[in-house]
Amino acid sequence: MLANIRIVLVQTYHPGNIGASARAMKTMGLTDLVLVNPRCFPDSEASRLAAGAEDVVDNARVVGSLQEAIADCVQVVGASARLRSLPLPHFDEPEAMARELVAHAEDDPVALVFGRERFGLTNDEIRCCSHQVSIPANPDYGILNLSQAVQVLAYETFKAWRRRPESDHCQPRPAEERxxxxxxxxxxxxxxxxxxxxxxxxxxxxxxxxxxxxxxxxxxxxxxxxxxxxxxxxxxxxxxxxxx
Structure with a gap:
């Protein structure tokens, strides 16, 4: 089921952040990495900072648009540090987001989407998502590095997967109910x-x-x-x- 949980990085500027994000993913059992128009990839810095997660970097897929990266996903959660005027459903707590994401990943691909290092996701990219999530942090200094944000949400997802009820281990739902x-x-x-x-x-x-x-x-x-x-x-x- 963890294989159905995809991490999407949009227009990553520093290749080292790709490697560090891959390392964060692998520590939490996630391996599906998709890169939307990265500035520089493949790159030795990405492999160096992967530090044991080079397989995640090597198997990463590069696509030309966010729509292409998430086309087959049934839930797409955009990570955003600031609230927006867009009326999409919003998770105030990553833990609640992770429980729902894991439930949908039982049957179909889902995605967590992260934007650029300096200014995150655009409004048009958020519109491509089904939900938003914010990571609670110090209001006086709530700045997270890209790989740190990936680590936090990957951890919450892995925790939700470990704690999912035994009743969830069942036959796949019929396609029309998904x-x-x-x-x-x-x-x-x-x-x-x-x-x-x-x-x-x-x-x-x-x-x-x-x-x-x-x-x-x-x-x-x-x-x-x-x-x-x-x-x-x-x-x-x-x-x-x-x-x-």
Whole structure:
């Protein structure tokens, strides 16, 4: 199950932070590392600071976008040091986040996403996530190095995995009862946007309205079967409009 928990680093500037993050991951049993447009990789500094976790660095995948890194994930948690105006579900405590993440990882890939060393994730990147999480720290100096943040959340995840109830060790849930992937949700939101614009509900692209609807469905956490029903409803509305 730990193999289903992915660490995603977005545009890491210092290659040494990749190695240090890989070391933090391996100490907590995590091995799936994806790098989104790193400035310099592969690099000897990444391997040097991995200090025994060179296999995690060597097996890291490099992709061109955050969407590509998380397309198959059913839950994507963006680590953010500051609260934002985006209405996504937010975990104030990493421990609560880890319990939910581990529960979803029983059946499907999930991801923890970390941004750039200097300014973290952009608002557009946070919108790609299903949830946010912050690490409680000294309000007068709450600055964590990238690998330190990875270590804290990886530890909470490993702890939640060790403490998961025995009743969770069961047969995989049927596919229709599981959470949709980010790619499936992206298709749904694109479909919803087309229908809203065609119906006149949106007369022009309206990022705030669409972001609020995305947050609504993130909070609702529909199953794949429920998302399929919603897609069927949208198709029916499209066909009805065409007949008129």
């Amino acid at each position: 959470r949709p992937t980010r790619e499936q949700l992206d298709h749904f939101h694109a479909h919803l946007s087309r229908v809203m614009q065609a119906s006149g509900f949106l007369t022009q692209p309206h990022a705030r309205t669409e972001a609020q609807l995305q947050a609504l469905f993130a909070r609702a956490q529909p199953t794949r079967k429920e998302l399929s029903l919603l897609r069927g409803l949208l198709r029916s509305l499209e066909e009805s409009a065409q007949d008129d």
